[in-house]
Structures are given as C-alpha cells and as structure tokens.
Amino acid sequence: MTTFDELFGRDPEGLWAAPGRVNLIGEHTDYNEGYVMPFALPHTVRATAAGRADGRLRLHSLGVEGGTVEVALDGLAPGGVPGWAAYPAGVAWALRDAGHDIGGADILFDSDVPTGAGLSSSAAIEVATALALSDLNGLGLPPDELARLSQRAENDFVGMPCGILDQMASASCSAGHVLHLDTRDLGRRQVPFAMALEGLRLLVVDTQVKHSHADGAYATRRAECEAGAAALGVPYLRDVAHEKLADALGRLEDEAVRRRVRHVVTENRRVERVIELLDAGRAREIGPVLTEGHASLRDDFEVSCPELDLVVEVANAAGALGARMTGGGFGGSAIVLVDEDAAGAIGTAVTDAFGAAGYRAPRVFEAIPSPGARRLPL
Missing domain, CATH: 3.30.70.890 (GHMP kinase, C-terminal domain)
Structure with missing residues (x-):
C-alpha cells in the first residue's frame, strides 16, 4: 500500500479519522429543520496530512484510480474540481470563504466506508478534511462548525443540496450512543444505545x-x-x-x-x-x-x-x-x-x-x- 512519505516525499504531521453513519430514524427531515437520530459506524475515512506553505492542495485517495489531484487554494471555485476530490477541495474553499486563514496541504485518504451505500462516505471525507485542516492551521474548530463547513462544501461547492445530518453525525457522535439532533438549532443529546x-x-x-x-x-x-x-x-x-x-x-x-x-x-x-x-x-x-x-x-x-x-x-x-x-x-x-x-x-x-x-x-x-x-x- 502506498504510504504518505512515498507519495509526497516527506513525513506526515498527523492522522485524522471521520466515520460513516447509520441513521436509526429521521430520514429526509434534516433539510426540513426536523429531528434525526444517527449514530457513527466504526468504518472511517482516514486523512494523513501535512501542511504546505505554497497555497496548494495535493489530494490522493488510495481507493480511487487516477493519481494525485493538485489544485491552488486561490483558484478554488464551485464546480471547478471534478470527481471525488471536489469534496475535500470544497472543504478548503468553505473554510477560506468563512474567513479562516488556512494554508495548503498534502492529504492522503484511505477509507473502509462503503461508497454509494447510503452510509455517508462523502460526509466522512469532508469532516476528516475539515478536522485535519483545522488542526494543521491551529483553528480549533468545534464539531458543529466542522459540520456546518462540511455541509457548505457539499451544498455550494459540490452542488448536492443535503441537510446537515450526515456531517453532524460524523463530527459529533459518541461511542455507545445514538445522537438525538434538532437540525434547526443543532441542539443535541447523546442517548445511550446499548x-x-x-x-x-x-x-x-x-x-x-x-x-x-x-x-x-x-x-x-x-x-x-x-x-x-x-x-x-x-x-x-x-x-x-x-x-x-x-x-x-x-x-x-x-x-x-x-x-x-x-x-x-x-x-x-x-x-x-x-x-x-x-x-x-x-x-x-x-x-x-x-x-x-x-x-x-x-x-x-x-x-x-x-x-x-x-x-x-x-x-x-x-x-x-x-x-x-x-x-x-x-x-x-x-x-x-x-x-x-x-x-x-x-x-x-x-x-x-x-x-x-x-x-x-x-x-x-x-x-x-x-x-x-x-x-x-x-
């Protein structure tokens, strides 16, 4: 398996993971400001990353053919990055558009979240990217902000009008619990689900x-x-x-x-x-x-x-x-x-x-x- 240092020629600074999710109940209610009850799966997208000082993103996924995708942060615009790389690139765009000063990064993705299975593989890659970029740039963003920025990336950069269920589940679920989330104000409670x-x-x-x-x-x-x-x-x-x-x-x-x-x-x-x-x-x-x-x-x-x-x-x-x-x-x-x-x-x-x-x-x-x-x- 290709490693970060083999791909990018240097050591990574950190490893971040974000899970897929199952929604116990509450489907198609999130974009209607309703209630949902997801919980996180053990399956995750993992982002091994290091910062760059030249304002460029280099993105590589071990599960996708086609090599490394390289983009300039200054050139990011909705619809401008095709395929899977639109999700992490969209997160970088959303962070910058929200006023966060972030630098470039090299990111290697690996995942065992089944794609196309309704288990939120797209939200997992978004949230993993958001958390990695937040930590690499010392932003310290809380889970709800990571989720909002990830949702914005999917809505406005990728063009998928999803609600916030998937991103909030990936960002803020707890082991052994199901998340009771009010998508109107992001009020939430971790409910034991043993x-x-x-x-x-x-x-x-x-x-x-x-x-x-x-x-x-x-x-x-x-x-x-x-x-x-x-x-x-x-x-x-x-x-x-x-x-x-x-x-x-x-x-x-x-x-x-x-x-x-x-x-x-x-x-x-x-x-x-x-x-x-x-x-x-x-x-x-x-x-x-x-x-x-x-x-x-x-x-x-x-x-x-x-x-x-x-x-x-x-x-x-x-x-x-x-x-x-x-x-x-x-x-x-x-x-x-x-x-x-x-x-x-x-x-x-x-x-x-x-x-x-x-x-x-x-x-x-x-x-x-x-x-x-x-x-x-x-």
Whole structure:
C-alpha cells in the first residue's frame, strides 16, 4: 500500500479519522429543520496530512484510480474540481470563504466506508478534511462548525443540496450512543444505545445498489418539501404540528407534495416515539416504528427501491423486530433490528432472497455505535 512519505516525499504531521453513519430514524427531515437520530459506524475515512506553505492542495485517495489531484487554494471555485476530490477541495474553499486563514496541504485518504451505500462516505471525507485542516492551521474548530463547513462544501461547492445530518453525525457522535439532533438549532443529546444489554443487534444490509443523489431526484424531493411549506405558510415542514396534519394535507392540491409533507411530519413524530422508547429502556419496541418509517419512505417519499423493499420484507418475515431503509435512498442500505440469537439466520434469509431474485449478493454487517471524528496517533 502506498504510504504518505512515498507519495509526497516527506513525513506526515498527523492522522485524522471521520466515520460513516447509520441513521436509526429521521430520514429526509434534516433539510426540513426536523429531528434525526444517527449514530457513527466504526468504518472511517482516514486523512494523513501535512501542511504546505505554497497555497496548494495535493489530494490522493488510495481507493480511487487516477493519481494525485493538485489544485491552488486561490483558484478554488464551485464546480471547478471534478470527481471525488471536489469534496475535500470544497472543504478548503468553505473554510477560506468563512474567513479562516488556512494554508495548503498534502492529504492522503484511505477509507473502509462503503461508497454509494447510503452510509455517508462523502460526509466522512469532508469532516476528516475539515478536522485535519483545522488542526494543521491551529483553528480549533468545534464539531458543529466542522459540520456546518462540511455541509457548505457539499451544498455550494459540490452542488448536492443535503441537510446537515450526515456531517453532524460524523463530527459529533459518541461511542455507545445514538445522537438525538434538532437540525434547526443543532441542539443535541447523546442517548445511550446499548443494544447488547437487551440482547439486540442492529444489522446493516448494503444492497450494493449504487445511488446518485446528484441525478436530481434528491433535489426534487427537497423542492417538493419547500413547495409544501410555502403552500402551508410555514418556514419549514418542521413547523407543521403532527396533530394538525390532516388539516394541513387538506389544504394541499398537489398529490406528490401532499405525500412528501405527510412523510416529513410523521417521520418527525417517529423520531419522538423512538426517543421516548429508548429513554424508557424499551429499545426492543422501536422495531415496528422502523418498519413504519420504511413504508412512509417507500410510499409517501418514494425513495426506496426493489432491493431495499426486499430486505425489509424478508427480514421481518424471518423474525426481525423491524427494518427500514437508511440514508437518502434510491439504493444503498437498510437496517434490521434483531434478537442477537437470530442475527445469523436473518442475514442468511436476506442473502438467499437476493440470490433467488437474481440480485447481487448484499453485504451484511453489524452496526456498532462508534465515536465521531478524531485525531489518531500516527
């Protein structure tokens, strides 16, 4: 494997890591200023880096063909860097645009976060870059600022209109906890999520169906949500009370917009229900809420796909406590809540069903709540 000193001809100054994430509940609510509940995975993007005094970035990823990408900080502009390098370059642009005086850097990336699996590999590379550049330049930026700058990079430099869920999860989750995040003011609470104490496991099923939010489908959903909020006279769909949902839906003429609104409002309520159950020590009972959330994403938000639907159907039929797609959709991964002694059988049932349907075999692994972005020893 290529090392930093082999690639750049000098020693690195530090090593930083930022994780991918799973979202337990609260999908497509973040850009509606709603509630989300992600936790960090043990899978990370690692950035080995050293500063430069000449105002240039040299970026290299061990997982991508094509060699090193070199850009000048002064020449960075939205849309100006193609491919994977747009994410770290966008972070440097966002830092400078926010008034932070940063120098150039050599950065070598390595990752075990599955790409295209709905597990936020893009947020992980952004946050790892932001933390590395913050430390290299002595900025000392807190997790919420790292997340905001990373989101700005993805929104305004890359051109993907995501909310802040992924970046906040990567920047600020804690091991053994799920993050209850209010995306309106970034108020957050680390909620203990010790599944093993209740004999539970949470499986991730990566369908290996690669999604692309940049194809416009994600942006369309966001625009439909904004249209719904405007029609209802509220700033964001967060401001539509669940108990007044029926009245709100009756005021909407467009059927697609009506379904999008129904999903967001009911999904915010599902987050509240999951919090209530976890706080009461009743983690086993969140399963049906997860399955209900999948039905809403499938039918009202229309972001599922046949492979994700098959995971949920087969897992629940095989004895899972609940299951749903996680992430933006259009492919990617599902999560499955299971009793620990049934995890193997349920994983096998899903894999067998994929084979019978002629689908590529899924990747199944356990989701373990892990720490957020951090500096590691070299």
